[in-house]
Amino acid sequence: xxxxxxxxxxxxxxxxxxxxxxxxxxxxxxxxxxxxxxxxxxxxxxxxxxxxxxxxxxxxxxxxxxxxxxxxxxxxxxxxxxxxxxxxxxxxxxxxxxxxxxxxxxxxxxxxx
Amino acid sequence: xxxxxxxxxxxxxxxxxxxxxxxxxxxxxxxxxxxxxxxxxxxxxxxxxxxxxxxxxxxxxxxxxxxxxxxxxxxxxxxxxxxxxxxxxxxxxxxxxxxxxxxxxxxxxxxxxxx
Numbered sequence: 001x002x003x004x005x006x007x008x009x010x011x012x013x014x015x016x017x018x019x020x021x022x023x024x025x026x027x028x029x030x031x032x033x034x035x036x037x038x039x040x041x042x043x044x045x046x047x048x049x050x051x052x053x054x055x056x057x058x059x060x061x062x063x064x065x066x067x068x069x070x071x072x073x074x075x076x077x078x079x080x081x082x083x084x085x086x087x088x089x090x091x092x093x094x095x096x097x098x099x100x101x102x103x104x105x106x107x108x109x110x111x112x113x
Numbered sequence: 114x115x116x117x118x119x120x121x122x123x124x125x126x127x128x129x130x131x132x133x134x135x136x137x138x139x140x141x142x143x144x145x146x147x148x149x150x151x152x153x154x155x156x157x158x159x160x161x162x163x164x165x166x167x168x169x170x171x172x173x174x175x176x177x178x179x180x181x182x183x184x185x186x187x188x189x190x191x192x193x194x195x196x197x198x199x200x201x202x203x204x205x206x207x208x209x210x211x212x213x214x215x216x217x218x219x220x221x222x223x224x225x226x227x228x
Contacts, residue, residue, distance in 0.1 A: 032214040043203050043219030105153035
């Protein structure tokens with residue numbers, strides 16, 4: 001049973017518009033969440049994180065929103081650029097996981113010029 | 114140096130072969146990880162080393178044998194693998210700061226094919 005879900009396997013967005021990637025989790029013990037970006041033939045690259053004590057974290061064009069009651073988080077990319085085209089993984093962790101991360105299945109984002 | 118390097122990039126091996134995957138980082142990280150990733154699936158944790166000691170083994174078959182010779186190096190020894198073990202093997206490292214979560218830095222992976 002997947003504890004971290006990304007229900008959209010793919011997403012296409014026009015350059016300059018907003019990209020919204022969604023992630024849901026089932027384990028209420030998760031208290032730290034990350035987004036990773038992965039290009040083909042490369043390892044995942046850390047993008048942004050959020051702790052459960054916050055509901056928003058912003059870094060440049062990237063903002064992550066956390067809704068604990070809904071067990072839902074989302075990554076907003078504004079404005080989207082063609083270089084953002086990649087697979088985005090949501091990951092979650094809890095203290096009883098030894099701070100190790102459980103990854104979602106990923107969403108492939110395509111930003112069209 | 115903020116890189117995690119992995120060698121080889123690609124490996125093809127038969128079911129009777131013995132091979133090793135190598136991972137190296139020079140960021141002073143004291144935690145190192147092996148993940149396995151199948152196509153269109155998320156990375157799955159295999160092993161975690163903390164301060165050169167194996168701290169987590171996620172019920173991985175014994176045909177995979179990890180080794181951490183020192184704080185910068187992590188090996189994965191492979192023996193008698195099955196075709197279903199074909200996957201991308203990712204190495205990662207992180208700090209081990211107490212009381213905070215530490216993001217993991219990933220290498221580019223080794224694409225393994227077992228014939």
